Amino acid sequence: MAATRTFSIIKPDATERNLTGAVNKVIEEGGLRIVGQRRIHMTREQAEQFYGVHKERPFFGELVEFMTSAPVVVQVLEGDNAVPRYREIMGATNPAEADDGTIRKLFAKSIGENSVHGSDSDENAAIEIAQFFTEADIVG
Ligand code: ADP
Numbered sequence: 001m002a003a004t005r006t007f008s009i010i011k012p013d014a015t016e017r018n019l020t021g022a023v024n025k026v027i028e029e030g031g032l033r034i035v036g037q038r039r040i041h042m043t044r045e046q047a048e049q050f051y052g053v054h055k056e057r058p059f060f061g062e063l064v065e066f067m068t069s070a071p072v073v074v075q076v077l078e079g080d081n082a083v084p085r086y087r088e089i090m091g092a093t094n095p096a097e098a099d100d101g102t103i104r105k106l107f108a109k110s111i112g113e114n115s116v117h118g119s120d121s122d123e124n125a126a127i128e129i130a131q132f133f134t135e136a137d138i139v140g
């Protein structure tokens with residue numbers, strides 16, 4: 001199986017509770033490799049662009065506020081079937097519905113403050129990676 005890439009964000013609720021290493025441990029034990037990583041404080045413009053697909057949703061304003069409220073860690077993850085594999089490792093959007101052992105079951109506070117983002121397709125992974133990384137900053 002060929003290794004592919006996905007894009008991840010460790011969200012403000014997790015960085016604020018000093019859970020970056022704990023989240024990374026679940027990612028690595030799940031079989032994905034962190035091949036790019038940077039800690040940033042997202043601007044409103046970055047968050048609005050990143051979540052543009054959700055612009056019409058009732059929670060959009062709240063989501064942008066949350067994503068800009070504290071630092072995040074943006075990541076590129078690599079491994080076999082990285083996109084669907086990371087969705088499994090993350091667990092369901094709503095932590096109440098997430099399987100045991102998933103990042104969201106272990107750490108998420110709510111459906112909004114749910115600790116991590118992961119791309120939902122290879123196409124979106126490429127778009128999202130390009131928003132935050134150049135190839136030179138990704139070392140596999
Ligand atoms: P996922 O992150 O699992 O791909 P979505 O793409 O549907 O989920 O939503 C993007 C993000 O928007 C979620 O991770 C969460 O932070 C937030 N969100 C989704 N649904 C809600 C909701 N009903 N209320 C508040 N925030 C939400």
Ligand code: MG
Pocket residue numbers: 118120
């Ligand atoms: Mg999504």
